[in-house]
Amino acid sequence: MAVGKSVIGHQLAQQLGVPFVDTDAVIVEHHGTIADIFVGRGEHAFREIEARTVGRVIEEAAGSGAVISLGGGAVLDSGTQQILAGCTVVYLECDAATVAERIARNTGRPLLAGDGMARWEALFAARRPVYERLADITVDVRSGTVAEIALHLEERLRDHAALKEEVQK
Numbered sequence: 001m002a003v004g005k006s007v008i009g010h011q012l013a014q015q016l017g018v019p020f021v022d023t024d025a026v027i028v029e030h031h032g033t034i035a036d037i038f039v040g041r042g043e044h045a046f047r048e049i050e051a052r053t054v055g056r057v058i059e060e061a062a063g064s065g066a067v068i069s070l071g072g073g074a075v076l077d078s079g080t081q082q083i084l085a086g087c088t089v090v091y092l093e094c095d096a097a098t099v100a101e102r103i104a105r106n107t108g109r110p111l112l113a114g115d116g117m118a119r120w121e122a123l124f125a126a127r128r129p130v131y132e133r134l135a136d137i138t139v140d141v142r143s144g145t146v147a148e149i150a151l152h153l154e155e156r157l158r159d160h161a162a163l164k165e166e167v168q169k
């Protein structure tokens, strides 16, 4: 959480001239705020909504080259993991020190309620192996502006696509 998925994803999509979709934003548009869903219906219901939303968004974006930003916990769902096998998955690798200030002014992230930093670190430790396993490309986002990171990511995506094409020949 707070590593820059939404802002870097948006910037990358602008550079590439492709659509950008943030699945958290789609959920909010259709179901109300994430905080309200957690309070009113619980995390399990949120995860069901999230998995359905991610599946639909990826299906609708097929062939468009769209950049899709997922919520930080979306990739824990096994169905989502299967769908992501057909996508290029980018993992934005970060650390607690980098997100500390962003989390301190945290709003709307129910899983970071209370001691936000301790919660962030515990979630990251538990999820890190999944992020690493699913990633096609890993980008260090501990330094650099959003613009710099997005440009670097564009380069990495081009290298990845070229390599994939080479292998498929």
Ligand SMILES: Nc1ncnc2c1ncn2[C@@H]1O[C@H](COP(=O)(O)OP(=O)(O)OP(=O)(O)O)[C@@H](O)[C@H]1O
Binding pocket: 001, 002, 003, 004, 005, 006, 007, 008, 024, 071, 072, 102, 109, 141, 143, 144, 145, 146, 149
């Ligand atoms: N490289 C960066 N340099 C400076 N600020 C950044 C950088 N990356 C992200 N931010 C800022 O950090 C905050 C969180 O970014 P963003 O909302 O994109 O994170 P996220 O990973 O989408 O978080 P969430 O898990 O809540 O969806 C924003 O205020 C954003 O502008």
Ligand SMILES: O=C(O)C1=C[C@@H](O)[C@@H](O)[C@H](O)C1
Binding pocket: 001, 024, 034, 070, 071, 072, 073, 074, 108, 109, 110, 111
């Ligand atoms: O990491 C998570 O589990 C979450 C991240 C956010 O993007 C939202 O999807 C929600 O707050 C849950």
Ligand SMILES: [Mg+2]
Binding pocket: 005, 006, 007, 022, 024, 069
């Ligand atoms: Mg986001």
